[in-house]
Amino acid sequence: MFFSVVLCVNERIPYLDAALKSIVEQNYNKKFEFLIIANNCTDDLWDYLSDNYKEEYVHLYRTDIGQLAFNLNYGANLARGEYIVRMDADDISTCDRLSKMEHFIINNKYPDVIGTYVNYIDDKGDFIKHCSVTPDNKNIRKKLPFRNQFVHPSVCIKRKSLLSVGGYLGGFQSEDYDLWLRMLRNRKFVFKNCPEVLLQYRITDGQSRGRRLPYSEVASHLLREFLLTRKLRFLFGTIVGIAKAFILPSK
Template sequence: MTLSDFQIIMGVAEMVEVEDAQTPFFSVLMCCNRDDGYLNQAIESVLAQNFSSFEFIIVLNRCTDELYESVAAIKDPRIVLFRTEIGQLSFNLNFGVNSAIGTYIVRFDSDDICHVDRLAESYKIIQKDLDTDIVAGSCRVIDALGNVVGVRVLREEDWRSKITYSNPFIHPAMVIRRDLILSARGYLGGFQSEDYDLWIRLAKRADVKCVFTSFPMIDYRISDFQSKGSRQAYAEVASYFFREFLIEPGFKKLVSVFFSVFKVFFKSKK
């Protein structure tokens, strides 16, 4: 599928530009250690954006030489390609955030598809309120073949309360102020649930402003390759809540511990 194919499918609006074209407003950040057959489509969907002020940071980690060479062969000045030998997502996300020069980090995964106006819509939302720290986007859900099988629509809510029992965000559909990630000391925990740990820590800060939007930023792919819902992922989340309970004991945090442990045994994939 070519860039023009994406533009036809997604529907191209006018190209959106910002005044300072020298420094990118967004840094799209994607980490990848293997290609499950969707990588080229994911990369092309980012490069097809109708918003000009962005860089595309790709961090390949513990990947084959063949994969690295295939991505390095894509000649686009917006791509900033790195390679590391540490196959852990938290490390590579931090590496990408540290290397980024955009004001906002746009998270994205290598098996999803960016809607062509994702960055333009995010920019409009931020310009309405320049104090915005996080833009939490919605998504369409697709299967392994790319068929739309559902939607997940996010609406304004008390995300700080909801986070005690459920992840209120779609990580690859989010935009986060880079300075906010740095002030939180980056991604800290988990092999599979590093985002949840960040949200728990940010929820303790009253100064963090999050804007929810029903706009579908991405097509979020559900496939057999994902670790989502694994026992390890649930166990990691349980450990985060146990940590928070030990730091500052309270009934609400104790309930979160029991609820997350329950999920480990009764909701996770075996």
């Protein structure tokens, strides 16, 4: 099996059905699995998922821990696919996301982490702006100490590579950036971004963008990398992260 899609959800938000259906209705003609991890959720959400998503390839799991990194690791441990496809409960995958990702992965000799371009949408599903990310491995590696180069819900990760670094470890709101920085230590890992829009990324008021906690976590991750590697780019990144934590967020 090539793909295991992992989606974590803890409440029945208005956008959930659209997110789930965008995976269930993929035009991908090969076998894949869809792991839905309901974490720290109500019985109402669990019953809803159980009653409405009965496809053979959809697997429902429930945990009591409402923390994303833990539940992503839980899904990765259960996954059988060569690649784990990230998906959030409020975003929308294009109907050809899996088929185009497989084509891109094979044509690029099976990279370890593959993201995509995305379109930002609002709570009504209206277009906000386009997001293009750095496509090639060399420049992704060069820029990562200063800024995250992946839109996390758009990413596919080679499962064996994820497990080899211990999975997701740190951060309540920066678990992905911590992962990329740890993977950056291994020169054999290849990072890519597919230059096509394969995800609509929803921006809502309740998200962590622009808040003090993620900036603080990012600064701590970068300081750790500086202390481990003694590379000045991580020190500069730490300083930038600290400045953002003090200057930008309102809370």
